[in-house]
Amino acid sequence: MAAGALERALGDIVGARDVLRGADVCAPFEHDWTGRFGARARCVVRPADTAQVAAVLRACRAARVAVVPQGGNTGLVGGGVPRGGEVVLSLRRMAALGEVDATTGQLDVGAGVTLAALQAAARAAGWAAGVDLAARDGATVGGMVATDAGGHQALRHGTVRARVAGLEAVLADGSVVDRRSGLMKDNAGYDLPALLVGSEGTLGVVTHVRWRLVPALDARVTALVGLASLEEAAALLGVLRRRLPSLESAEFVLEPGLRLVLEHLRLPPPSPVPAPVRVLVECAAAHDPTDELAAALAAAGARDVVVGVDRPDRERLWRLREAHAEAIAAQGVPLKIDVGVPLGRLAEFAAAVPGLVAACEPSAQAILFGHLGDGNVHVNVVGADPADERIDEAVLRLAASLGGTVSAEHGVGVAKARWLALARSDADLAAMRAVKAALDPAGILNPGVVLET
């Protein structure tokens, strides 16, 4: 197709005003917020509804032009920004929120709705979204479903996958799969929604989600537990998980990260007892869960425990975990590596990382923290060159060698496509490629993401 012909066709579909072309107007869609990934797009197209998304995909397929679906552009692995010359398909205009169905606790959510907007709608109806993560103000439901996002409530509620009671998606050929009946039991044929969740826009474009809310639980208690090791942390979690159905979060921080946070926020230590590992636990229930948490912690032998019941006290404890990102960023642009490690190997992983990092870059420092409940570790490296991939490689190889994964909650994107084989066998990769070829034979959907081209 001649230059400009595709853009005219796209303009006929979405309206010329929603086909963006100039470098200035396209810039916010072309690079991720870290600046690490991105390139010029051919254009940015902003459909208003599912029919427009379908028509855009048909037009791009006819023109043999690749499409990069994009939500809130809060990703960290380059999965939602162009590699050069693609059409960026921004779903942000599809931001309609349906009514909450009071009998099922479900609602229809457009792909472009932000997590914060979904959380507010849920709260207004007396429910909760069941997912929370730091990028809530920008991250969209479509992007969260496309990456199977996690966050700190996955321990209780599962990843975003568990919130998807159904979805609507446009496949590469422009056909629309609509599975939004919201039935929690529906095993009529293959679960295509389950396949699309986490496929990062390479098998279809998620346009609407039937979101399953969770009960809003306002009786909460938070505790920060000082421990001697990550082995102790894993053992503690085992006891809490078995005894506390109200357990919602279990995060971990290590001494170097916490020290950075305390310095950054000019705060005293949370407890007079020094501890190399601290686990932040939160329980939420319809009744006050303080006593059951205290009993479970006592049964697990925890001694250094700081408890917060009122909201300000709970928020003070959470701040020590959540401020890691800003305290680290204050040291310079960090290298961020998201991995999963089986709980039983977490201590081994954490012990080995500093040496691996130092071997690549002696002046760099590794700060580890993350979601204990899921074995999800965020490795942050300060003082290293983000363009130097040796540290990424060493950390990913270590995680994989311990039975872990190269991506826990951020996704593969383009950043980790070359490392996917560390966590997946040849048989697995061959099956993924077969599925990709079956559903997107022309290879127009987000090429280079998940699977190398």
Next chain:
Amino acid sequence: MAAGALERALGDIVGARDVLRGADVCAPFEHDWTGRFGARARCVVRPADTAQVAAVLRACRAARVAVVPQGGNTGLVGGGVPRGGEVVLSLRRMAALGEVDATTGQLDVGAGVTLAALQAAARAAGWAAGVDLAARDGATVGGMVATDAGGHQALRHGTVRARVAGLEAVLADGSVVDRRSGLMKDNAGYDLPALLVGSEGTLGVVTHVRWRLVPALDARVTALVGLASLEEAAALLGVLRRRLPSLESAEFVLEPGLRLVLEHLRLPPPSPVPAPVRVLVECAAAHDPTDELAAALAAAGARDVVVGVDRPDRERLWRLREAHAEAIAAQGVPLKIDVGVPLGRLAEFAAAVPGLVAACEPSAQAILFGHLGDGNVHVNVVGADPADERIDEAVLRLAASLGGTVSAEHGVGVAKARWLALARSDADLAAMRAVKAALDPAGILNPGVVLET
């Protein structure tokens, strides 16, 4: 391949003793327990491990002979018995149970382990399986995963899909996909396990499952609530779901079915107040949930409530729901139709079924009961010819026309393959066929199940 050559090859793989050929020894594997489905198999092969399963699939593929994977043969839709001439691949020998990992509450379960054995192992380790269904003594984990089985705890814990922290499966080409790291966050590439769950042995053979247990909760309360209509039942459920994180089951029975049960068991009515609809609710928690259930029922305006706290009282209430199958069977062989209907349309569905059944067979009677929490209705028809498919068709069309599904928890099998298009669009079916062709190009895995050949 000459007759007998495949059998010899299979004997070399699993040992001649585990290749069954005579009509007498094969019979238990060739027909389902209702006698409605089945035919002669070419032979029955019983592998002992994953490598043998892989070798069997390679041999069958080379010989172009279709394979029917089979677990406990408790299915109701003909998905696990031969249509004529296939090799039945029985997974029952793969019945090893691993140790429970105390930090994650997970264990490795062979495909041939029965649900009852899994439940016992979970209990012994201080956990619970998170799934329960009537066929627990025969149904195997492999079959339950292959059908994404449901049961009466799905309201709280989800269907079997939610219990799968990972799995190992053999694909049609004999390659093995092993995803048993058990990481609850692992979005490295497509979630092939999620695609295999519910694919009924047509995309791969599940050999091992990394099962995610749930906390064992012994503080329980059960209530039977009399209501004027299914609309009231749906509204009640909405309130309970939002207020009670301890809610584990919400089943419904209707007056005709309950009357049959009371006559069959020679019991008096559970409450002096007549009611066309009764909802059986169970809460389970670490603390006594009686007060919170009572408060929620009061808030929902429920008046006719019978509560059971001690085990015998709870079991008496459950018996009224569970004895439906035997009370119905005492009337003659019933036609059993498993559908899902959105909660908001359930009353409409229940009101229309008797008329549809009578139009097909005036002397037949429809008894409806099921899992209110999931909109999962079991339609049982007594007094009709099970070979007459007009009633199936009428009921499935009705469910689909109300936005429901033709299979909620039993699966598609061969019984409903021709009705799948009632619940799935052309785009959906085309995508399913593309996935099937991609992963099983020779079409040897359970042909005719899910998708018509």
